[in-house]
Amino acid sequence: MIPSLINVLGPEHRRAVKSYLAWLAASAVLEGLAVAVLVPLLSAVLQDDLGSAGRWLGVLAAATLAASVVYYVQGMRGFTMALTVLDTLHGRIGAHVVRMPLGWFAGESVGRLSRITTSGVQAIVSSIAHLMQPLVRGVLAPVTIAVVVCFYDWRLGLVAIIASPFIYWCFRFSARLLGASDELADEAAVTSGNRVLEFARHQPVLRAFGQSTSGYAPLEAAIENQRQVGRKQLNWTLGGMLLSGTTIQLTFTVMVLIVVLLAGGPQTQSLQLVALLALLARFIGPLALVSELSGGVRMARNDLDRVQAVLDVKPLPEPAAPAVFDSAQTGAIAFENVRFGYPQATPVLKGVDFSVQPGSVTALVGRSGSGKTTITRIAARFHEVDGGTVRIGGVDVREQTTAQLMGQLSLVFQDVYLFDGTIAENVRLGRESATDEELAEAAQLSGVNEIVNRLPAGWDTRVGEGGAALSGGERQRVSIARALLKRAPIVLLDEATAALDATNEALVRRSLQALSRHGTVLVIAHTPAMITSADRILVLEQGTIAASGSHDELLVAHQGYASMFAERAATAGWQLRA
Numbered sequence: 029m030i031p032s033l034i035n036v037l038g039p040e041h042r043r044a045v046k047s048y049l050a051w052l053a054a055s056a057v058l059e060g061l062a063v064a065v066l067v068p069l070l071s072a073v074l075q076d077d078l079g080s081a082g083r084w085l086g087v088l089a090a091a092t093l094a095a096s097v098v099y100y101v102q103g104m105r106g107f108t109m110a111l112t113v114l115d116t117l118h119g120r121i122g123a124h125v126v127r128m129p130l131g132w133f134a135g136e137s138v139g140r141l142s143r144i145t146t147s148g149v150q151a152i153v154s155s156i157a158h159l160m161q162p163l164v165r166g167v168l169a170p171v172t173i174a175v176v177v178c179f180y181d182w183r184l185g186l187v188a189i190i191a192s193p194f195i196y197w198c199f200r201f202s203a204r205l206l207g208a209s210d211e212l213a214d215e216a217a218v219t220s221g222n223r224v225l226e227f228a229r230h231q232p233v234l235r236a237f238g239q240s241t242s243g244y245a246p247l248e249a250a251i252e253n254q255r256q257v258g259r260k261q262l263n264w265t266l267g268g269m270l271l272s273g274t275t276i277q278l279t280f281t282v283m284v285l286i287v288v289l290l291a292g293g294p295q296t297q298s299l300q301l302v303a304l305l306a307l308l309a310r311f312i313g314p315l316a317l318v319s320e321l322s323g324g325v326r327m328a329r330n331d332l333d334r335v336q337a338v339l340d341v342k343p344l345p346e347p348a349a350p351a352v353f354d355s356a357q358t359g360a361i362a363f364e365n366v367r368f369g370y371p372q373a374t375p376v377l378k379g380v381d382f383s384v385q386p387g388s389v390t391a392l393v394g395r396s397g398s399g400k401t402t403i404t405r406i407a408a409r410f411h412e413v414d415g416g417t418v419r420i421g422g423v424d425v426r427e428q429t430t431a432q433l434m435g436q437l438s439l440v441f442q443d444v445y446l447f448d449g450t451i452a453e454n455v456r457l458g459r460e461s462a463t464d465e466e467l468a469e470a471a472q473l474s475g476v477n478e479i480v481n482r483l484p485a486g487w488d489t490r491v492g493e494g495g496a497a498l499s500g501g502e503r504q505r506v507s508i509a510r511a512l513l514k515r516a517p518i519v520l521l522d523e524a525t526a527a528l529d530a531t532n533e534a535l536v537r538r539s540l541q542a543l544s545r546h547g548t549v550l551v552i553a554h555t556p557a558m559i560t561s562a563d564r565i566l567v568l569e570q571g572t573i574a575a576s577g578s579h580d581e582l583l584v585a586h587q588g589y590a591s592m593f594a595e596r597a598a599t600a601g602w603q604l605r606a
């Protein structure tokens with residue numbers, strides 16, 4: 029566990045960890061010595077050697093005092109170490125998360141991250157605060173006693189020395205069993221945690237399809253799996269503890285037998301034997317505790333490994349120096365033979381080539397699943413491309429710092445997330461320094477002023493977690509107002525399909541015009557009105573740009589576009605005229 033702990037904390041904490049361990053070791057050895065001194069003390073008393081007994085009493089007092097002082101220091105150090113670990117782990121994970129590729133946050137990763145930063149870090153901290161001390165004491169105090177016992181009777185010492193590797197092996201074996209079952213249990217807990225969230229968040233859909241009353245099969249399967257894994261963990265843990273416990277008891281029994289045999293011998297006094305027996309009890313007691321604690325420490329090591337796995341996710345490589353931009357290219361987007369596929373999935377983009385002129389409005393259209401969202405994610409460098417180049421503002425995104433790239437982009441996606449604050453705070457996220465006039469203008473263009481005027485608390489209305497207190501269309505308006513306020517040279521907009529009624533749709537188009545006054549807009553367009561309001565349309569088919577041009581040009585030149593548009597127009601109640 030210690031190498032894992034140092035790895036996760038970073039080399040700057042190596043000294044502190046080692047010094048804490050040294051204090052722990054000193055405390056355990058002193059405790060062992062203080063107990064071991066009892067045997068010569070009792071021997072001296074029995075032999076009426078009061079001078080010698082006095083000296084041993086002095087040694088006992090000194091060892092007890094030293095053990096108490098060192099115990100206090102190690103306790104304080106342990107407390108400080110636990111706080112340092114808590115701070116450092118949260119700090120390091122936080123600092124790393126903001127540098128990780130945005131694409132990492134899809135899927136189950138977020139549930140795992142949440143578990144690691146809460147219960148995982150807590151388990152590590154509590155194992156340092158509560159397990160390390162008894163564990164080190166449980167190992168070193170018996171070792172010290174075993175060494176001292178050797179001086180009194182080599183046979184007892186020999187049993188202790190021969191038994192030690194067996195005891196050690198049993199501890200390791202049972203800790204491994206527990207560690208392996210903990211891995212399974214963690215995996216099962218992450219899965220059921222995610223399924224519970226899914227079950228709670230998507231109640232409307234589940235109820236509509238009868239999945240709520242008759243049971244939601246994925247959640248039930250996840251809970252059943254967790255139950256089975258829990259049972260397996262219990263069996264493995266008990267098996268491991270039984271094995272360690274039996275080995276310890278056997279060792280103790282053999283030692284007691286030897287003491288009993290010694291009792292028949294001529295030179296050994298009975299009181300000395302009693303002292304030896306007491307010493308043996310102190311030898312075995314801590315070892316039994318170690319057997320219980322080693323499983324907990326192994327689980328903490330698993331947690332440390334999980335933290336390390338997050339820290340090992342490669343951050344986006346940042347260029348050594350910030351990129352230099354040509355101002356004539358501000359707002360330009362270019363994809364050059366871009367190829368990309370999600371991990372363990374078939375390629376989505378198979379050589380995408382297009383360029384978007386600064387200040388223009390370009391619509392990206394294509395069948396569902398054709399890769400439109402992927403293109404916008406790649407433009408914002410959520411993922412690294414497998415081949416080709418993406419240029420934003422005329423410069424390869426890999427040559428820009430994250431701040432430079434993000435400074436040029438406003439993202440208005442369908443799944444708009446608002447933070448649990450007021451409407452004003454959420455809009456101001458676009459640009460903290462915006463004046464009240466600018467805020468009012470953005471609100472007017474995006475239609476946020478209509479929401480603000482309607483709600484009793486106005487700008488101070490709290491939107492709830494994720495913006496739950498607003499409708500889908502209203503959330504997208506807030507998100508557009510943010511983008512308007514940010515005035516980034518490029519806006520990547522995914523037109524909401526489900527959330528827009530006629531009013532919202534008109535507002536989005538009006539905002540689009542306002543956004544295009546400040547920069548370039550690349551919009552994933554679904555509705556006929558949005559498609560036709562673009563200067564240029566890119567048609568995405570089978571991982572490449574199959575055609576591009578104005579709406580009128582494409583209607584004539586590209587059969588696929590014409591039929592797709594006809595379908596959407598029919599859905600929207602439009603009529604196409606020749």
Ligand SMILES: Nc1ncnc2c1ncn2[C@@H]1O[C@H](COP(=O)(O)OP(=O)(O)OP(=O)(O)O)[C@@H](O)[C@H]1O
Pocket residue numbers: 134370371373376394395396397398399400401402403
């Ligand atoms: N995180 C992901 N991991 C694996 N595959 C993904 C991931 N996101 C998208 N895909 C797959 O990539 C393909 C393109 O998805 P994308 O969301 O870009 O399509 P789209 O054209 O935007 O679709 P829609 O119009 O339905 O939103 C789809 O086959 C999808 O299943």
